[in-house]
Amino acid sequence: MDDLLQEMIRPAGPSAADRARRRRFVASAATVGLAVVGVSSLTTSALFRDNDDAGVSGFTTGSVSISGTPVDEVITTDPLVAPGDTSYAVLDVLNDGSLEHRYAIEYAATNRNSAQAPADRPVPDLASVVDIGLYALPTGAACDAAFVASAQPLVPVQKLAAGAENVLLGSRTDGVQGGERTLIAGASEQLCVSLGLPIGAGNEYADATTDLVFTFFAEQTKNN
């Protein structure tokens, strides 16, 4: 009875079993709490991977821009250029946009009489007899006969065609058409152009000139 009364007057503290149970409860609560914290934005925003999708500040479109050295190559059958001669010219192509692009090349060839020809002479179609070749010029290489003799042409050597929008390399049509060249953003390259007057060109092509203008068409490669 005394034990019972003492228990009522001055209750005993928690038993060892109660303390043990409290420890287990606290440990369990802490474990579950850590699991919740672990999947919360508090920690997921502190640690991320470089393959995570994440919000991007602003949506910015890039640019496709190409600049090439326009070549008004003049071929004239004056005493300086004779049948059998070949002229060489370098085209500098620069991707000055922010996106990688592929590019195609077209040219426009315009025939005319040179100053030495009679004014009333019909303009000979000099372009139709001139051979054009296109080569990728490695850095430091010279665009000359020695290089062309050993280089692989980007396109088969072919006769020029008078008029505009003559395809030289690739195609201006959207998408990969075959033959286009690729330049990453900020990159540049040089192309070597050879223009040859065949040895069999007749006298009708004397004092004649063909003006060439090259046009570059560039499009982004990504998603295209």
Next chain:
Amino acid sequence: MPFLPATRRDRRTRPVRRRARRTPPGSRRARGVRVALWTVVALCVGSYAASLLVPLYFQVQEQRLLIVVSGSMSPYIDAGDAVVMKQIENPAELRVGQVVSFWPQDSEVLQTHRIIRLEILPVLEQDESTGRMVPKLDEATGEPITRPYIFTKGDANDEPDPNATPVNRVRGVVLAVHPGWGAVLGWAHSATGRFVMLGPPLLILAGMEVAAVVQARRARARRPALGIERSQVDDLLFE
């Protein structure tokens, strides 16, 4: 005051000190098992807590931990490393040679590469008449609108990255590299890691609770009855 039997008068002069019942000392083996289990719980929970505290520590300093999963920056940064990254506030802070994390123009996936060139490029628009891209002009000033870009390259890659990146897509600059941290932290923060590190402690704690309940029931079954009727207690209390 209730009348107390004479045999208990002596006890009235000496207060009885009550102590909480002590659980019977377990055998050495049982105690060892409990210590081992609690050690496992502490290690697992402590390890997981550490994996949370490490990135939070950097976050408090306005930095972020980035786990690198590709090897394009090897040997400077290998896959599985973690880099400490600080967000840039001013594009003027960027320098050639810095390693930065950014979203490429063609992707929403973060990439970490080295800056090889900084350039300001004009914003372009197509001239409808010529088809050529021409600089876009500011309507107020008439000056071309420009935008700063970074050109980047992975140390392990042969070629630079194909596209330039606007500076506003740069996430931050890499301040330090911690080899191996990424693999450990990445695993710890994964679903598998959480399961492996937190599952056993919860199971252990649940098992210990079940064992305690079973042990308590057995102890009650073994305890002898007091031999005092409830009615006798009531009589004494309310007399």
